[in-house]
Amino acid sequence: MQHLQNMKVMIKVMLIVCHCGGSSSDTTRQLSVLVGADVTLGCLFDKLSRLVEWSALTVEWNVVDTHAEKSVVYTFEDGRAHVNREGSEVDRMQLLQSDASLQLHNVTVGDEGLYSCRIITPVVYTETTSLEVLARPSVLLPEKAAVTEGEEKTIQCDITGFYPEKLAVTWLILNGSRTVLAGLSPLSRVCTEMAIHNADGTFSIRSGITMHSSAVKGGEMSLMCQVEHKTYSRPYNTSVTLTVQAPPQPVYSDVTLIALTSVTSLLLVSAAIGGALLLYAYLSPPSVSEISKPSIVYAQVQTDLRCTIRGAGQRELRVR
Ligand SMILES: *[C@@H]1O[C@H](CO)[C@@H](O)[C@H](O)[C@H]1NC(C)=O
Numbered sequence: 001m002q003h004l005q006n007m008k009v010m011i012k013v014m015l016i017v018c019h020c021g022g023s024s025s026d027t028t029r030q031l032s033v034l035v036g037a038d039v040t041l042g043c044l045f046d047k048l049s050r051l052v053e054w055s056a057l058t059v060e061w062n063v064v065d066t067h068a069e070k071s072v073v074y075t076f077e078d079g080r081a082h083v084n085r086e087g088s089e090v091d092r093m094q095l096l097q098s099d100a101s102l103q104l105h106n107v108t109v110g111d112e113g114l115y116s117c118r119i120i121t122p123v124v125y126t127e128t129t130s131l132e133v134l135a136r137p138s139v140l141l142p143e144k145a146a147v148t149e150g151e152e153k154t155i156q157c158d159i160t161g162f163y164p165e166k167l168a169v170t171w172l173i174l175n176g177s178r179t180v181l182a183g184l185s186p187l188s189r190v191c192t193e194m195a196i197h198n199a200d201g202t203f204s205i206r207s208g209i210t211m212h213s214s215a216v217k218g219g220e221m222s223l224m225c226q227v228e229h230k231t232y233s234r235p236y237n238t239s240v241t242l243t244v245q246a247p248p249q250p251v252y253s254d255v256t257l258i259a260l261t262s263v264t265s266l267l268l269v270s271a272a273i274g275g276a277l278l279l280y281a282y283l284s285p286p287s288v289s290e291i292s293k294p295s296i297v298y299a300q301v302q303t304d305l306r307c308t309i310r311g312a313g314q315r316e317l318r319v320r
């Protein structure tokens with residue numbers, strides 16, 4: 001509610017500023033409005049010398065949108081109003097006072113464009129206003145995150161519902177009183193995805209930072225997701241606290257205990273039988289298989305080489 005009221009106050013201030021900035025018919029005025037708010041596009045025509053009949057007055061509001069498509073928003077003709085854009089209106093009482101300003105309720109991204117009013121009294125009067133629509137992003141970042149010692153952790157910063165598309169995301173590491181740009185060391189990587197175009201015309205984007213536990217000095221660090229957008233007068237900051245946690249200890253359940261006991265007893269029985277056979281095998285040398293390895297071995301990448309040793313009778317076995 002508070003937020004909505006702030007928005008309305010802001011829009012009113014904008015309107016006042018724009019009204020003062022000159023309303024002559026040959027200049028295009030600029031107006032900015034946040035999505036979901038109401039806006040009034042001004043159109044003050046010359047005072048009527050006498051009270052004209054409604055039938056003598058025609059008001060036409062047109063818009064050329066961002067795709068250069070022209071459409072009729074609202075018309076007043078022969079004493080009747082035709083509303084093409086739902087939630088648009090010209091106040092009749094104001095109209096009698098030479099004010100054909102258009103009110104647009106619940107503005108959406110699609111309302112952006114160049115608006116013009118055309119009044120025929122029958123003297124023709126026109127006025128244009130360029131309406132810019134803005135949508136402030138919602139930024140979602142977890143407050144806390146944990147990385148397992150020796151592993152990596154990816155933290156996502158979700159930025160949704162903004163307009164226009166231009167937006168910058170920066171990850172910063174808070175180190176004491178200093179902030180350092182993240183993603184520059186091999187221990188932290190930043191990946192910002194392409195913006196998604198939402199059905200309501202706004203955009204959403206996701207940015208992730210992957211940190212290795214060894215980059216976290218002193219067991220804890222603060223990471224900041226900083227967003228820059230036209231709707232912010234200064235960068236918007238949110239931060240997450242990243243802590244290092246010990247690797248999880250294996251937990252033995254009753255089932256594994258029973259399984260372990262069974263396996264152990266089975267091994268003891270096999271050992272007794274195997275003992276006799278081993279005595280025989282002790283005398284013969286072990287057989288070593290071919291070394292198996294992946295078909296491609298990359299430089300500086302750890303690769304597993306395997307070989308199987310069979311029939312090792314000797315107590316000591318040296319593998320080189
Ligand atoms: C404003 O418009 C949006 C999208 O068209 C709609 O979801 C919302 O309910 C509208 N709000 C009001 C107050 O009319």
Ligand SMILES: *[C@@H]1O[C@H](CO)[C@@H](O)[C@H](O)[C@H]1NC(C)=O
Pocket residue numbers: 173175180215217
């Ligand atoms: C934080 O700053 C200290 C010195 O001020 C430096 O030694 C350390 O590497 C920095 N840590 C990170 C993660 O940049």
Ligand SMILES: *[C@@H]1O[C@H](CO)[C@@H](O)[C@H](O)[C@H]1NC(C)=O
Pocket residue numbers: 179226234235236237
């Ligand atoms: C966010 O941090 C930057 C510096 O990193 C600062 O310039 C800006 O004012 C901060 N924004 C807010 C809203 O505090």
